[in-house]
Structure formats: structure tokens, C-alpha cells
Amino acid sequence: DTEVTQTPKHLVMGMTNKKSLKCEQHMGHRAMYWYKQKAKKPPELMFVYSYEKLSINESVPSRFSPECPNSSLLNLHLHALQPEDSALYLCASSQDRTSGGTDTQYFGPGTRLTVL
């Protein structure tokens, strides 16, 4: 099973709201990723967690706050977003090279976020 699940599928929020995106995988992968994708563009990396520790933060604004509660779950907390943050937010996971993995990333279906 190479499934990564994401909830919710769609989210509409105002600029003063606080919401969270959730991602789950049960493939035993120890690296998990958040990407942002705008229409007709490739995914842009936001964060990488390796063994539940933040490994990469691509200079993402602090209104996006990632959290990795355990090896299967990844959250993205959203607060005071701007309309330009509207996009498809993708979660991905991979094995970890330090454990002999291939780093091939498997993506979830995404959460389509609209900020009003």
C-alpha cells in the first residue's frame, strides 16, 4: 500500500481563522513533506521532517506552522493567512536514505485551500 491520506479535501478560511491540515501514512516512512502547489506550477517544497524532527524549512512564513506528532502523522497549522496562500497543499512521504531507503516520494491527494 502506497497511500498517503490528507484531510480535509477542501478548506475555505478567512484571514483571521486558525485551521489545520492533516496528513497520515502507514508505509513506515520516516521522512514526511509539505508542499504548496499553485495552478499550472510544480509543487514547491515547504517543510521536511525526518524521524519526526524538522529537517528543512524553506523560509516559509511563520503563519504556516508544521508539526509531526509521530512517525505516521504530519500536521500543518494555519493562522492569519493571506489570499495569496490559496493553493493545493500536498503532503508526501518517503523512506529515509540513512535507513537504506530510496527517497522516492509518495504524494497524498492534497487539500485545496481557499483564503478569503
Next chain:
Amino acid sequence: QKEVEQDPGPLSVPEGAIVSLNCTYSNSAFQYFMWYRQYSRKGPELLMYTYSSGNKEDGRFTAQVDKSSKYISLFIRDSQPSDSATYLCAMMAPTGTYKYIFGTGTRLKVLA
């Protein structure tokens, strides 16, 4: 110059045609090469993964890597309308940084 170049298309072909999708790259350190298919408003789906140079076949799909030319290809045989999607190439160097470099994606339309 971008690290990875990919023609954005759109590419329109008749059903049953052989489709060739290509990416070129400039970083000779890349050793892992992936192709993803992405339907509209969905997440990317891994199609093919190759390490270093050579060919890999899976059903109607063949991935080729030519490291000497810094050129990768994905061939789709007997293309179907259901193959209509955006195809993203991605590549990575074995530096332990987890970072993919994506192409811009090629939009493919297979006409029935």
C-alpha cells in the same frame, strides 16, 4: 538557466499514439530520476523511478535516462484518453537533503 527544463506543452496526440515526454537538466550530481502523473486538482502519482542511466519499463511506460546528455524521457505506448494529465519530471542528487527538483510539467491531451 533553470536546473531542470521541461516543455510545458500542451501536447495533443491521437489515441494509440506513442508519446515522448522529455526533461533536460544541468546538474551532473542528479542520480535519482522520477516521473509523476498529475490529474487536474489531484496529487502527483509516481509512475516511474530510475537510478542513474539506463531504461526501465513498466507496462505501457518506459523511462530512459541518458546522463551523458543530461536528458531523461518518458515514453507512453498505445496512449489512452485516460493518460491525459500533466507529467512532472523530478530529480535528486544523493546528498541527503531530500530535495526534489521538479520540471514545470508537460500537459498531455490524448484525443479519442
